[in-house]
Amino acid sequence: MEVSNGLHAMTAEELARFVLDQQELFILDVRNEEDYRNWRIEGERIKSINLPYFTLLEGVEPALARIPADRPVLVVCAKEGSSKFVAERLVEAGRSPVYYLEGGMKSWSEHLAPVKIGELADGGALYQFVRLGKGCLSYMIVSGEEAAIVDTARMTDVYERFAAELGVKIKHTIDTHLHADHLSGGRKLADRSGAAYWLPLKDATEVIFHYDSLEEGREIVVGDTAIRIHPIHSPGHTIGSTSLLVDERYLLSGDILFVESIGRPDLAGLAEDWVGDLRETLYERYRGLPQDLIVLPAHFGQVSELGEGGKVMARLSDLYRSNPGLNIADEEAFRREVTENLPPQPNAYQAIRQANMGKQTPDEDEQREMEIGPNRCAVHDQ
Amino acid sequence: MPDIQADQTLDCRGLACPMPIVKTKKAMDQLQAGQVIEVQATDRGSLADMQGWAKNTGHLYLGTIEEGNLLRHYLRKASPDETKELKKHPYTVSNEELAKKMESGGRQVTILDVREPAEFAFRRLPGSISIPLGALESRLDELDPEAEIHVICRTGTRSDLACQLLADKGFKQVKNVVPGISDWNGPTEQDNI
Incomplete structure (x- = not known):
């Protein structure tokens, strides 16, 4: 969309292509220094600098000196206004092409797109929805004319549209645990689709709505020819955390095991209590599973975890070799690693937990505000 | 309200x-x-x-x-001599660097405090000497122009002006301590009150 000569809008979707395809892009982030330090757009070949817009009110010369003249530049701010303001001045100063991010970091935080992970038995398929801005991953398991969604994000319309495109009906929404970093869309999507909403019983002791108890021994079936989802109790990030074994090939590990890190046990305030569970899940339960399972986590923390086409996945046996969280032999060292010097908690994590239990009902703007920032669910996040 | x-x-x-x-x-x-x-x-x-x-x-x-x-x-609104457009003394030392120097050099480190006497009385760095900014020009003979002098105030503004004054007067090694006592975490002392 051309606004005026040399000034263009870039959508979050277009920006996502730069990250997923590892293309080069130069970003001028004009938010304040603290916001930039906490959370910014990252990619293998994305270079960004931070100059708050209020340092550029007298003129954009400080920015001109630091932006390469021969390349496109994307100006980014929280909501859009300031980036457009600065971008217009860059164009006036003769730079072209100059882009601003439509909807700012708020849109970036909300963007998610499906990537196909692989085929399942009898023509089924598994899709990963990558929420680049926040590092959240959710999944759609499709078989026959049915679908199940795992760790649904708040933007439920994305799944509804995708299910409609595939011509399937959403029958189940499943949360692997009570989330603390983002608002779950699981219950809302279930209500809208007439689906069942599954949540681990032990994480649901305070919830005030109806759910189906996700527990070991129960089986969730998708489609006539039956893609089976087996819950495996894998506590540690939360007490109820449950992994899903899908089609005997994929292990949806929730927030227990990531590609380059492991889940943090402290977000419900019970780190010391849950350390033992976390240790047992990672060093005993997961060890006992078939080692050729493909691990599909609910988050990524660094862009280096994004693979080809943006997929986030790894073989379980490879993770036992390379993931630092799976290679701490000493139990005491492990305890220290997962309870001391942890990264800051995710933004508004306590309010988010309350909302995911149904105890708070924030409006749309408040929901956006609560979800600002990275997920920070891993022990090794920044 | x-x-x-x-x-x-x-x-x-x-x-x-x-x-x-x-x-x-x-x-x-x-x-x-x-x-x-x-x-x-x-x-x-x-x-x-x-x-x-x-x-x-x-x-x-x-x-x-x-x-x-x-x-x-x-x-x-800041007065013109408080705003950042003002020329700054080019040599600074951070609170942390100064604290390290004090640890290794003890009382050998010269620290000049240019705040008012009352501010100095209640909280100051151990071993620092007091010459308020307003009196500095008339008391230059109390200082060694060849010595390394660390100039400190509450937030680094008055000490910056003091550094510029001293440099003008031929002092060779003056350094402004930033941000200053407002953020100081090291040891302090006060008068016996």
């Missing part, structure tokens, strides 16, 4: 970023140094940005009162 006196009130309600800052800057240009402006805004982002902008320009961000969705920001 606390009642805070302001010389001017600026209505930025309903305006989105960057307008609250753009308008505040314009209004501030019209104020006299030392005057206080109240900026009413509804954009939550204006809170961090007001603080950042004030820090960047040298104006003093005093605080914000929240009433529901309304944010009342208070800022005081």
